[in-house]
Amino acid sequence: MNPLYFDHGATTPLRDEVRTIMANTWEETFANPGSLHDDGQKAADRVNAARRLAAQSLGASSREIIFTSGGTESNNLAILGAARYLRNRGRHIVTTAIEHPSVLQTCHSLEAEGFSVTVLPVDRHGLITPKQVESALTPDTILVSVMAANNEVGTIQPIAAIGQLLRARNILFHTDAVQAVGKIPFTVDDWGVDLLSVGGHKINGPKGTGLLYVRKGVRLTPLLYGGGQERGLRPGTLNTAGIVGLSVALQLAVAEVESIRKRLEQLRNHLWNRIQTEIGGVTLNGHPQQRLPHNLNISFDRVEGQAVMLELNRYGIAVSSGSACSAGKHAPSHVLSAMGRSAEEAYQSLRITLGWETQLEDVDRLVKCLEEVIGYLRSLVPGE
Incomplete structure (x- = not known):
């Protein structure tokens, strides 16, 4: 049987359109876009066109677009750059307990530099409220960082309401939108954000590419030094083909977001309904409605998620037992723990994430294999 891929929350395959334009870029514009000769300027023109396309999307x-190597670098540049630039105005940062490690660890690293960090708790669905954010603000608050949608459980946060709240108080607002881009429609003005992170490999673009939106007038201290590229915020020779591929992937993801969202929601709901009725003993993790359309995070009674993942792999089916960024760490998910799940429930979790190429027959085959795997694993439990 053909292998099936249900781990799009970790990474996605390149779309044909992206692969083609990247190949053409490597072939036609290999020169350094910082060079002044004709070949260099041809490469610079490609980068400028990509920047306009990404901005429009x-x-x-x-x-306002700074190209980076991915979501992790974008998050680091946004948080460290803003905090260090504004340190004389204030040294208080607000974030949430379910952020990606590239946000949480970055925020906590600033504590060694004299900053204080408030980590907001979430409810059992992984949600925070604008009122929580408002209550956490102090005269010393300079930055709030709240992810748009969680990478593990798919819960979508009220970003627009938080943005409106912070705009009125002149506090910078950063959102990690890596999982949200191409899955839910938005513009930076809709959300009222000052800084927004995007990663290419989550939207069927190339790995090692990303961008940071920096609202006009927002100043950052760079993390790297050595050149004037990207307005001095991200020095180093530009990855022309990667930037072009990222911009095309972003354009396609945003243009198709409504149709893709509707189709993925239907497939995800079909999958969830079949799992509940045909397998049972399963709990949904994350908000039942305010969630990404392609994400299904569930916990099966009496079996570990990693065991399910490994057994499915024998069937040629790829899923995840949590975030790929924490794979290999024998610790319960910090996201599920923050949502009040026990360690046992967290270890039982499985993340299934669909993609634009996923078909109904793929979902039905997954359910059939899941039923066999869960039945087998539960039969190994003493007393069953």
């Missing part, structure tokens, strides 16, 4: 201007 987010409802931004091209001067």
Whole structure:
């Protein structure tokens, strides 16, 4: 049987359109876009066109787009860059307990530099409220970082309401939108964000590419030094083909977001309904409605998620027992723990994430294999 891929929350395959334009870029514009000769300027033109395309997709201007190596670098540049630039104005940062490690660890690293960090708790669905954010603010608060949608359980946060709240108080607002882009429609003005992170490999673009939206007037201290590229915020020779591929992937993801969202929701709901009725003993993790359309995070009674993942792998089916960024760590998910799940419940979790190429027959085959795997694993439990 053909292998099936249900781990799009970890990474996604390149779309054909992206692969083609990247190949053409490597072939035609290998020169350094910082060079002044004709070949260099041809490469620079490609980068500038990609910047305009990416900006248009987010409802931004091209001067507000900084290309990076991915979501992790974008998150680091946003948080460290903003905090260090504004340190004389205040040293308090607010974030949430379910952020990606590239946000949580970055925020906590600033504590060694004299900053204080408030980590907001979430409810059992992984949600925070604007009121929580408001209550956490102090005269010393300079930055709030709240992810748009969680990478493990798919819960979508009230970003627009939080953005409106912070705009009125002149506090910078960063959102990690890596999982949200291409799955839910938005513009940077809709959300009222000052800083927004995007990663290419979550939207069927190339790995090692990303961008940071930096609203006009927002100043950051760079993390790296050595050149003037990306307005001095991200020095180093630009990855022309990667940038071009990222911009095309972003354009396609945003253009198709409504149709893709509807189709993925239907497939995900079909999958969830079949699992409940045909397998049973399963709990949904994350908000039942305010969730990403392609994400299904569930816990099966009496079996560990990693065991299910490994057994499915023998069937040629790829899923995840949590975030790929924490794979290999023998510790319960910090996201599920923050949502009040026990360690046992967290270890029982399985993340299934669909993609634009997923078909109904793929979902039905997954259910059939899951039923066999869960039945087999439960039969090994003493007393069953």
